[in-house]
Amino acid sequence: MPGPGPIRTIALTAALLLATAACNSASTQGSSGKETGSSARGVTADTVKVGGIVSMTSASGYSKKDTDLGARARYDRANAEGGVNGRKIQYLGAEDDGQDPAKNLAAARQLVQRDQVFAVAPMSSVTFSGADFLDRQQVPTIGWGTLPSFCGPKHIYGFNGCLVPMPGGTLNxxxxxxxxxxxxxxxxxxxxxxxxxxxxxxxxxxxxxxxxxxxxxxxxxxxxxxxxxxxxxxxxxxxxxxxxxxxxxxxxxxxxxxxxxxxxxxxxxxxxxxxxxxxxxxxxxxxxxxxxxxxxxxxxxxxxxxQFQPFEADTPAMRRFKEDIKKASGGKDVPLNMHMMTGYMSADLFLSIAAKAGKDLTVESFQKAAAAFSDTGTLVGDRAEPKGQKESFGxxxxxxxxxxxxxxxxxxxxxxxxxxx
Structure with a gap:
């Protein structure tokens, strides 16, 4: 847990950001920050704006930067296939939180208040201090469900479910x-x-x-x-x-x-x-x-x-994953890693739910689609929501x-x- 000093610093930073945002633009779905012709923040007649939050850097040298490549690979394929219900995904890339709680919260605020994203996918870090903010702002957020914040909040989903459930949930x-x-x-x-x-x-x-x-x-x-x-x-x-x-x-x-x-x-x-x-x-x-x-x-x-099919598996879904990563890497055969899969499947779950939400994409239609969502045979097995907000896909x-x-x-x-x- 952070000590009193960091907590005061985070609180002060948050207050300053809120004050700045109040002067520049509103941050809720019903704000004047909506784009022309849309009925939801980050959605226009032909685009959906999405961003990510990933620990690109850390004090120990550990990096999840390839999470961003995996997400980009999946969004690129979706766009090549015509987008989601006629809208192309405008992926802004991932903000680096450096595994720092203050930076995680700041990244969440930036994506919503400045960049006006509809969703955050992927979110992959050892800290998720921005979770409460994103949930309050009704921002669909999808990532690796290794933190308690992926287990319960209405607008937050783990790409393979909730991996650290609260009492009353289940264990993988x-x-x-x-x-x-x-x-x-x-x-x-x-x-x-x-x-x-x-x-x-x-x-x-x-x-x-x-x-x-x-x-x-x-x-x-x-x-x-x-x-x-x-x-x-x-x-x-x-x-x-x-x-x-x-x-x-x-x-x-x-x-x-x-x-x-x-x-x-x-x-x-x-x-x-x-x-x-x-x-x-x-x-x-x-x-x-x-x-x-x-x-x-x-x-x-x-x-x-x-908690996904090994890269050594010879299945149609794995072959497609490898092809998508290669294309996103400029045709190079790059070494595969689990961070690529985290980004790819976070994007995939977002795209799958958004597709079921229909042409009129709003937070309400996305949440309604999620509440009755299920599919089978994916790289993480069978998926279902809202089951995934209480337990893993197993x-x-x-x-x-x-x-x-x-x-x-x-x-x-x-x-x-x-x-x-």
Whole structure:
């Protein structure tokens, strides 16, 4: 949580932005900021204006910049096919929030008050301080539902559903059930969970602790103890705790709910200490990570959770995804990564709901279409709203890095979610 100083700074910044916006333009759907001929902010007779918010940069060096490329690839195809009900998508690109809560809120305000977007898709960051603002302003927002703000607010959607539900929702069991398949069953197997010391990390530990226990694992260690804003230089203290967590012995599985720079440090330390069990995380599916020997060695053998079809899958939807990314990259065969998929499927869900909203695209018609939306066979499985605002779509796969290449360890499968308490 930010301390009193940052909170006051954010509040002051927000007040200044509001004052400036009041002088320049109104920000609600019924404002004078609407474009000529439209019945909604950001919508004209032949265009729909959309923007994004993505962590392009961060203090640790971690970047989700390719989320923007993935979104652009999907919007480009939609426009090539005639747009949505005759309107072309005017994609403004993504604002960089630097994983900073103040910048996330500022980006949300800029997109609505200055740029007058109809929707924000994609939104992908470890912070989403702009969520309340976007929901109040009735801005359809779609992104990677890894934060609680994707679970409940009326106008906010996760492209693969709500991944961190509140009590009364459900938990996606892809990760524990997939690992149980790799191990030949979860009974008698222990797991250690580790995350960053942040609200998101603590919530992640809470949810995964319940999910792994429900799958039959013994959770011998579960801590959100790693500094979230400062990459540790020495991982030995964390490694020692983990390797003694199972009654003085090492657990069968180490689950990291952290980003790549942290994972590289932790996994390297575990391997140097002689750890022989399974190591797994939800972020390191990126061929670009394999260009450095140290990174490739740290990730060798690691099982990565995916909540979409693996790039290795030979399906019509995956072939089309690859073609779209290549076109958006100027005809180049660029290395694929999960951030591209995040942007692509965020855009895809927006386009799919907007298409069902009909020719008269307004926030009301979009929300009405979302309230009865469903489709099947997508890269994230079967989708349905408003189910996705309370639970995930329940599908995923596990891939393993082996000899410098990713291979499918557990094929893309859908699992029944469990109630979250």
């Amino acid at each position: 069991q892809t990760w524990p059930e997939g690992l149980a398949k790799v191990l030949g069953g979860a009974r008698g197997k222990s797991v250690a969970l580790i995350a960053g010391d942040s609200d998101a990390g603590k919530f992640g530990i809470r949810t995964f602790k319940q999910g792994f226990a429900a799958a039959g694992f013994e959770v011998s260690y579960a801590k959100a103890s790693v500094p979230a804003t400062a990459l540790p230089n020495d991982w030995s203290a964390y490694t020692k705790e983990i390797l003694r967590a199972n009654g003085g012995k090492a657990p069968d599985v180490v689950v990291s709910v952290m980003q790549t720079p942290y994972n590289i440090g932790l996994f390297t330390s575990l391997k140097r200490a002689g750890y022989k069990g399974l190591i797994t995380d939800p972020t390191d599916y990126d061929p670009g990570l394999l260009t450095k020997d140290t990174t490739r060695q740290a990730l060798d053998g690691v099982l990565v959770l995916l 599908c995923g796969a596990l891939v393993r890095l082996k000899d410098g290449r990713y291979e499918v360890a557990v094929p893309f499968t859908c699992y029944e979610p469990i109630p979250f308490a």
